Structure formats: C-alpha cells, structure tokens
Amino acid sequence: xxxxxxxxxxxxxTVLALSVAAGQAWAQAGNSKSKDKDAGNxxxxxxxxxxPAKPAAVELTLGPYVARxxxxxxxxxxxxxxxxxxxxxxxxxxxxxPGQLRDENAVQLGQQSGFTFQTMTVVxxxxxxxxxxxxNDDAIEGWMKVDDVEVATPRMxxxxxxxxxxxxxxxxxxxxxxxxxxSGEVKxxxxxxVEMQIEVxxxxxxxxxxxxxxxxxxWPKEDFPSSIKAVFQPQLYVETGPDAQPYDQNQIKALVKxxxxxxxxxxxxxxxxKLLAAEVVRSIQPSGxxxxxxxxxxxxxxxxxxxxxxIATGKGTEFDMACLLTAMYRSAGLPxxxxxxxxxxxxxxxxxxxxxGKGKMRAWTxxxxxxxxxxxxxxxxxxxxxxxxxxxxxxxxxRAWKYFGSHDELNVITPLAMxxxxxxxxxxxxxxxxxxxxxxxxPPGTAYQALYFDAYRSARRPADNNKSGGGRx
Numbered sequence: 001x002x003x004x005x006x007x008x009x010x011x012x013x014t015v016l017a018l019s020v021a022a023g024q025a026w027a028q029a030g031n032s033k034s035k036d037k038d039a040g041n042x043x044x045x046x047x048x049x050x051x052p053a054k055p056a057a058v059e060l061t062l063g064p065y066v067a068r069x070x071x072x073x074x075x076x077x078x079x080x081x082x083x084x085x086x087x088x089x090x091x092x093x094x095x096x097x098p099g100q101l102r103d104e105n106a107v108q109l110g111q112q113s114g115f116t117f118q119t120m121t122v123v124x125x126x127x128x129x130x131x132x133x134x135x136n137d138d139a140i141e142g143w144m145k146v147d148d149v150e151v152a153t154p155r156m157x158x159x160x161x162x163x164x165x166x167x168x169x170x171x172x173x174x175x176x177x178x179x180x181x182x183s184g185e186v187k188x189x190x191x192x193x194v195e196m197q198i199e200v201x202x203x204x205x206x207x208x209x210x211x212x213x214x215x216x217x218x219w220p221k222e223d224f225p226s227s228i229k230a231v232f233q234p235q236l237y238v239e240t241g242p243d244a245q246p247y248d249q250n251q252i253k254a255l256v257k258x259x260x261x262x263x264x265x266x267x268x269x270x271x272x273x274k275l276l277a278a279e280v281v282r283s284i285q286p287s288g289x290x291x292x293x294x295x296x297x298x299x300x301x302x303x304x305x306x307x308x309x310x311i312a313t314g315k316g317t318e319f320d321m322a323c324l325l326t327a328m329y330r331s332a333g334l335p336x337x338x339x340x341x342x343x344x345x346x347x348x349x350x351x352x353x354x355x356x357g358k359g360k361m362r363a364w365t366x367x368x369x370x371x372x373x374x375x376x377x378x379x380x381x382x383x384x385x386x387x388x389x390x391x392x393x394x395x396x397x398x399r400a401w402k403y404f405g406s407h408d409e410l411n412v413i414t415p416l417a418m419x420x421x422x423x424x425x426x427x428x429x430x431x432x433x434x435x436x437x438x439x440x441x442x443p444p445g446t447a448y449q450a451l452y453f454d455a456y457r458s459a460r461r462p463a464d465n466n467k468s469g470g471g472r473x
Contacts, residue, residue: 060225063376065214065369066131066405068205073458074344076414078124079197080435081450084114114192115444121176122196122437123426125417126156128171130339131366131379132410135202142198144175146191151177151184154198169230170423173198196435201458204344204414207381209405214380215270220372224335228368228377231330231337236421236432237304237319238327238338247307252324252331255279255311264332271397273367273382274404276328278394280321280384285392287315291361292431298450301431302420318385319420322363325384335368337379340420340434341413344455361453362413380405414455 122144127135137156144152154173175196179189223229240246256264259279264272292301307324310316316324322338329336341362364386366379383403387394395401402408417434426436429449437443 060227060370060375060377063369063371063374063378065210065217065371066378066380067208067210068132069208070206070411071203072205072411073201074204074414074455075199075201075458076342076344076416076455077197077199077453078416078434079195079452080122080124080433081193081195081452082429082437083193083448083450084444084446085192085448114190115194115439115447117179117186117189117191117439117441119176119178119440120194120437121174121426121439122194122435123157123172123174123422123424124154124196124198124435125419125422126171126173126198126200127202127339127415127417128169130415131381132207132407132413133202133204133415135200139201140173140198142173142175142196144177144197145195146177146186147193148195149186151186169227170418172422172424202414204411206409206411207405207407209380209400211270211400211405214369214378214405215268217270217369217371218268219265220370222372224368224370228335228370231335231368233423235338235419235423237306237323238330241306241308242432247327248311249331251308251311252327255283256328256332259328260332264334269334269367269369270380272332272334273329273380274397274401276332276334277325277382277384277387277401277404278397280325280328281388281392281394283314284310284321284324284388285315286318286321286385286388288317290317290319294448294450296450299452300449301428301433301451303431304420319363321384321388322365325382326365329365329367335370337366337418339364339366339381339415340417341415342453342455344412344414361416381407381410383407416453 126137126140127133129135140154140156142154143150152175154175157172157174178185179187181187234240234246236242256276256279259275260267260272267275288305290303290305291299292303294300302319304323305313305316305320307320307327310320310324319340326336326338341364343360343362362383362385364381364383366381369378369380370376381403382405386403386409387401390402400406420432420434421428422434422436424436426438427443428436429447433449433451435449435451
C-alpha cells in the first residue's frame, strides 16, 4: 500500500535530525577514542539493593541439527560509491531527504558540484555467523576514500567471541573522517566523490538438516535467551515500511492463523516453520525484480513492494517473500532473521552484470532452533523463493523439503547483510542500498549511489578494481 508523500517527507525529515545527532555523537567519539577504550574496561554498575539481579546470560553452543559440508573459502568484497554528479546522462536523481532540504549542503568545486561536511561516518553491515557461513573477523580489510585519497579504515561496532557469534545481532563497520589537515582528515571538508570498500573473508558450507531429530525440539520453558530474542526488534521492510509506519499486523496474523490455527505453539518449532512456509508458497506468486538500476547499468539499490502490498496482491519478489516469511515467523513467536547474500559460483566472471548475467543477489530466512535442555542453537535456513520455484503447491509437511534446512547451494552464496538499510540513524538515497551515512552539519540533500559486489576465492585475490570502469557489481 502506498503512503502519502507528506507523511514520507515528515518521517524522513525526522530521520535527518536523528542522523545529524548521530553524526555529532560519532564526531565526539572520534575525539575521545582513548576514553572510549577506558570506558569499555569499566566494571558494570552495581544493581541497587532492592532490585533483583539480572539472570545470567545463557552460554550457547552450536547445535547438532544443521550439519555443514563441502566448505569453500570466499572473500566477499563490497564497494559503495557516492558522488555529487549524475553517473550518466539521464540517470535518475536520488535525493533523500526531499523538498526544501535539497542542496543545502552542496558547494561548487570548479564547474562541478560537491559535498561539504565537518564530520562524515559511513556504515556498512558485516555478517555474524550464519547457518552456512562463518566470517573471519580478524582478516577483514577495507578503506574509505574521499576524491581517491584514503582517509579511513573500518572500525567494527560489535565484535563478540566465537561462542557469542552464533547468536550475535547486527554488526556494522564504521568509516569516519572529518575536516582538517591531519592524517585521515579532509582539507576544507569538501568532496566530489566518496567511496567505501570492505572485504570479508569467510568459509561457506552446504547445509544438511537432521529434520527428524530437530522435530523433537520443543519450545523453551523459560523463554528464549536475550541474545536470540534480539531479532524481534522491529525491522524496516519486515515489521515497518520506509515511512516508519508498521505494516498491517492483522494481515500477517491472518496468514499465520490460516496456516496453524489460533495457537502457533501447539506445533513444535520445526513443524510451525514448515507450515508457515507452506502458507507463503500457497499465497504468494513470485513476480518482478527488486533491483534498482541506474541508466549506466550500475546497481543503485533495492525496490521492495512491502509486506502489505505483497499480501494484498498475492505477488512479490524473492526479497518480498523472504521479508514476509520472516515477519510471519516472528509474529508466531519464532525468532527469525532475514539474510541477504550474493552468489559467488564463478569467480572468474563478472556477476551482477550491468545488463543481467547469471549471478545475482539472494534472500532467505533463518529461524532459531533453540534446544533449551542442551543450551544449543542452530539457525535453520529456509529459502522460500527456491521452495516456491519448485512448485506452486507446498509439498507434504511430513517429508523433507529441499531448501528447508538442507541447502546445497549455500557454499557458493556469500551472506552480505540482515537488513536492507542499517538499523541505525543513518540515511541513504531514494532506495535502500545496505549502507548509510551520518554527515554534519547536514547530509547532502542530493547524491548518487552505486553499489558493487564480488566474491573471489580467498587464495586467488584479483586486482583491486576501485573505479567504476573496472569494478564488479
């Protein structure tokens, strides 16, 4: 369903204000890195005497129900280019926020317009461990350049232990610079072009699901641990639309009720997950391509129809279907997360080609199978788009399904993100593109974004093609 333009303007203006505040906070943080480090070592404040102590965190280990097979080493390379000039004749203008805020933070650099700023922080997601992939955090590399001069390397916003990583939430790489004449600073605070690149090595696996064993796992008696429950936080394109308004939960609940009845918990988690997936297969017809592409052929971001519209029309893209299934799982009380990935089957060819090509981006859902008695967790992949492509009628739920838990393609798909837009107060332009930035004193009102992704076998690193003429997208 379409929202009104005035509401969109109001909400986006609010987002801008929050972005500025976030940028100022990052700027202050940049001036006191040593204080931040010291603060991180301070002991937690003691509980007041009349308050009960918080329950101890549950130490989770990887469960036995999702086996990993046939590992492949990949390095996923992501690059974002933000420019003040149109990337080709007739390219679509991308502007956020709209209206009177446009061009307030633009300057003339010779004959070309540019950006001006006091501080700038670009953020980009770095995946935690998933059902079929384990990133190597210690080998992450990256840079941010302003007008082709490197000014920053990534700083991780969250970095947990190996045990924490199987249930960890959103992690963001942050690249920060400011106006100044020192190292990592930008003279006069002006720029025509900003680029960010990050490389994340990982091992990707096929998954094999022990559905018979997993089917016996029941709901926890003491609720899910907080590290798992974190996925219930409202998420853009899962619980809310781009105007920050919630999707119609009654529609989602109606689908859940039609699939499993009044009480979802009368079914054990695995059966519940399968019955809800079957409902999406019955209800939604795959339709359309959610990629937004510039006239130059470069990927600028993603177009999502939204869950309300997907349910109302019975049609949706692969991304819409994954968002809907994730929303249904959460509505039924089953922790679930959205995974966005990049096919990486052939490292010697360009993929996500400018005019199509065989490679593409993928989206699926993972639900949490938490065995309370054993304190184990498995994220179980459910590739609803692949399941639906096999048949418009769901298979019998008492049989094993391909792409439900067992997925023989995950060792050639590199997980990229869990959100289409970072879950923090940053902005992108016109359509979500996984990244966002906070700029002070105000973000540029007009900019052009282009996204590039490629994956290569870690032992066969290609040349660093960091310009649009040679980059992979």
